[in-house]
Amino acid sequence: MSTRNVYQSAGIASSTAWMFGYGTGYIGGILVLPSFSHHFHLHPHDRAGVQSLIISIWLLGAFFGVLCAQPVCARLGRRRCLVVCAAIYTAGVVFQLLSVTEPESSVTVNLIIFELGRLLSGAGVGVGTLVAPLYITEISLPWQRGMLHASWQVAMQIAALVGFWGTYVSNGLFPDTSDWQWTVPVLLQVLPGIILLVGGIALLPESPIWLAEQQQVETAIKTHAWLHHGDNHDITAATYSSPDATSQEEVVFYRSISDRKQHATSSKQQNHLRALFRPLVRKRLVRGIVLMALMTLSGTNALNFFAPVIFMSAGFTATGASLLLTGLFGLVKLAAALSFMLYFVRVRGHRFWISVSAAACAASLLVLAFCVKTFEHRSGKVEPASITYGATACLMVFVFAFFFGIGHGPIAWSFCAEVFPADVSTLCCTVTTCSQWLFQTVNAVATPFLLAGAGWRTWLLFSAVNAITLGWCYVYLPETRGVALGRAMDEVFKDELGGLSSRVAAKAGRVVVVVQDEERAIPTEETSLLAEDRSER
Template sequence: MASKPSNRSLYLAAIVACLTAALFGYSVGFVGGVLVLPSFLHHFHLDALLPHDLAAAQARVVTVWLVGALFGVPLGVPISSGWGRRRCLTFSALLYVSGAALQLVDRGGHLSVFNIGRLLNGLGVGAGTLVSPMYISEISPPSDRGMLMSGYQTALQLSALVGFWGAYASHATFPSSSPLQWQLPVAIQLLPGVFLLLGTFLIPETPRFYAERGQFDDAEGSLAWLRALPRGDLELERELDEIREAAEAGELLQSEKPSFFSEARKRGVRKRLGVGIGLMIAQNMVGLNALNYLHSQTTDAPVIFMSAGFTSVSSSLFLTGLFGVVKLISAIAFMFVFVRIRGNRFWLKLGSGVCGISMLVLAYYVRLMPPPDQTHEAMLTFGGVVSVAMVYIFALFFGLSLGPISWNVCSEIFPLHINAKCCAITTCTQWLFQIVIASITPRLLASVGWATYLVYALCCALSLLWTHLAVPETCGVPLGRPMDALFDAPTDSAATIETADGGGDQDGDDVEDETTALLRSRARAERRRSSVVAYT
């Protein structure tokens, strides 16, 4: 008789993996506030710089972290592929903790040492953004995968909110003469990093990684721990059979030792890479960073709220903090409620559409607002209230769509034997476009002003159209053969089977696509049975 699986171990492993998102979110949330603290400026001798030089120094602190995150992704690929997902999580935590500690080292107030620490921080975050979604995806049953993957976005938004208010509270609590004013927010980075480091010693490697290496006994032990089931349990064996067959399919595909480039040329893999890269581009291009930029482009208050008529520093900071709260609420709502109501395509299209409308309305009313140098004269108006509402509506629907779903889809769609390298490509795309958007948004705002929001509205429309045409529904689809079938055209599978019988076209795309299709034709009865019982 099959035992009833428990989720307690699964949730523990997912929580530990989601701590990489806490590294990401806190690093983003606290740095803007710390960079303008009087104690920080004095300690690093930035208060003596001219405004232009000060802005350049602050920009370097932010940029070096983004560059580190970008290069941390490929740095994590060989570790994730060769040593395992869990060890890559450990590697990410070690880099992050080392970077945080280095930022606290006093070397006569030299910002270069602080920036080296930020670089190590970024490398750890980049490696974490690669491996954490992969780990969660590989340990999750199909019925819980969307919810557990959405925990990544929830942890990111929660930690970003803690970072923002932590820097604000530090400024309000400590005098400007105290180094604790900037050191405490920096030191808090150590907490999620140390928790992640210790947590990786409590959780197992993923069963799919073990199976890929032929270590099926270890895979069974890992799966038994995650499902809280005894070895030999019927439900456990059924899921293990699916994992074994997916691993054998990958082994057959690798039997001729093809290069990754030749694998990436296959029709099914090309389609998956197109979906993953497109989602990561869309996540950055719809305009969230434009709103984030408006909240931080001055050192005294968020410009968009002050221009809307909320001219006091306290009110504008409160509204900025509320912006973070809305993003957190949307992430939690998607994780526990909306992910179970409709599929990914529905939320991607709805989110893109609502975000586009929000940008159009925002463009209209921002056009009527006073310029930034006249915000002290701004009066609270209907248009100002509507603008603020559009910011929150955008944040809400972004958090229900592109925010979490881009990470979710990219973590689950690629074949196991090339999963790490494909995820590296999509994750690098995400970081690269963060850098691009951070660079072009200030220039757009300076050159075309309110029309910047029309540009992002167009990007939202393109995201909606592209989702409708190119993104299949992956919600609830088991990993392995069912996911392969989702991305492979029927003609590809037919050609593969025909070739196995001795006929058919032998050129490139027809035979290379899915050896899994051949396995599917051999074991159709088992596939139907296992697809039904795999916790769906």
């Protein structure tokens, strides 16, 4: 079995992670650049409000981008939705750069154009965060899924690292009076947009699961074969009907697209919004929303967007020093993402790593709060003790970044992309992704004022959220690592779909299906998934 094509497709789709990661990485740096404040005539007394607006409008754009992407993703397909994502994002970058061409006297116009560009690029990122995890889930086999989702996180952290260090280098290369100092980091945003736009048009296949939902089962099988067999993809549907000619993973795949086709047919006769309130669909949806909310409110966004400001508050007041520490922060996040992809995801389940992550994040933020409190009370005096507390505060930021990267960060997105029933997966992912962006927007608006008003107590609040996450995950979060899509995932949640209880078990070479509490044992060697499909027709 070849993996080149599926990895290539997942890599192109992961350009959306580059958009997301770079957007969070560079903006905190340019907000403290002297050239940025000079260009937009920002004064110290109104800087917090402008910082909040510039960041929150990007997040608001992402929120509405997810809402607008849902019908495109569901009706036109995942590939076309990725192309739309790239086009909107690239247009937003162009608008941000247009703000430099306005006369210097038109400060208000400059800011409006820049914020419009931020809104559009945020919308593109929002579209990407909905469709890319879903696309990666649908093109991969169960044993590939965890690693490919982790690679999406790795791409995000690499891009954030480029954003952190790109701003640092730009600060050193250009004088404080030059607009190039802040426009070069903005310009670099366009690269992942172009890669996704070209790759989406020329190279990406459509999701085979979406094709099956559209009744294009033969095309879905050929696409799946191309993804997983490479040059030997001339495989007909008959291959999948023979258990001797294919792998167990591919039988699971065909069963999942067969389920998808069945659900697509039945869903035409029901209200999709009403389907969200089926008891055990609602159960999954609530868990996805809560998991996204807890991830967002853990403190990671406060550190992502305002890391330079935080390092300055810890005593590293020089712009270069705070940007250097922000670059190290990005390195730690990348190390965490790589560690999760290459090791942690393979040795223990999702519940374990979220629990470890939440506990470590709660403890590190508690120590950070104590250090910042002590430092604040010293009124900025440079003493050996002050240096110790400042260094400890920075260390706690790095500890938080690492443990967040092996828990909350990758697992929340993976969970929401894989657990929902086939007929409502796009709609459910829209709801969970929108909730993530909504909480991010609230967080971004509130954090500058919390840091200015509540000071060290801000980190106590975030520490408490992580403590809540630890208890909630222990009680309510099921284990989904390595579970196949469709009936096997239904079994994890003991779901009921349209009167069919999805309890499927393998017993002595038989597939046992329970329909309305009646067991029917079907010998595996006589099971033809294509025959099921033909009999339905």
